[in-house]
Amino acid sequence: MDLDNEYNNGISFDKICPKCGVGNPDEADNCIVCDKDLEETMLFFEDEFYDIELTNDSFIEYRKNFYKTRRTGKVKIFNIDKMEKIRFGHPITRFTFNYNGKKEVYALKAENYRSLKYLMINIGKFEE
Numbered sequence: 826m827d828l829d830n831e832y833n834n835g836i837s838f839d840k841i842c843p844k845c846g847v848g849n850p851d852e853a854d855n856c857i858v859c860d861k862d863l864e865e866t867m868l869f870f871e872d873e874f875y876d877i878e879l880t881n882d883s884f885i886e887y888r889k890n891f892y893k894t895r896r897t898g899k900v901k902i903f904n905i906d907k908m909e910k911i912r913f914g915h916p917i918t919r920f921t922f923n924y925n926g927k928k929e930v931y932a933l934k935a936e937n938y939r940s941l942k943y944l945m946i947n948i949g950k951f952e953e
């Protein structure tokens with residue numbers, strides 16, 4: 826039995842806050858714990874080495890520990906407008922871009938890779 830579900834009286838807390846990781850009710854506009862504006866998140870996914878959030882203007886990496894069990898607290902924020910040479914590797918699902926002259930590399934699970942690629946095409950940052 827899922828303890829979380831026992832206490833929330835049937836309200837779904839499926840909307841994970843990208844910033845603090847707490848589950849929020851679907852209708853929440855702001856995180857119930859850290860007050861982050863949940864409406865600004867365009868995409869959020871949990872991957873092995875990091876969780877990734879995209880807002881209207883930022884690509885945000887929440888680094889995880891070596892054992893992939895929890896976040897380290899290290900956060901990297903990239904301004905999407907300044908991301909250059911965006912590439913999606915194939916057949917290896919790797920996302921790369923240049924930022925301030927430095928190459929950034931993200932190895933992603935296939936489903937996350939697809940979601941990110943779809944979003945990047947949608948916002949005009951990448952063409953197939």
Ligand SMILES: [Zn+2]
Pocket residue numbers: 842843844845846847856857858859860861
């Ligand atoms: Zn939060």
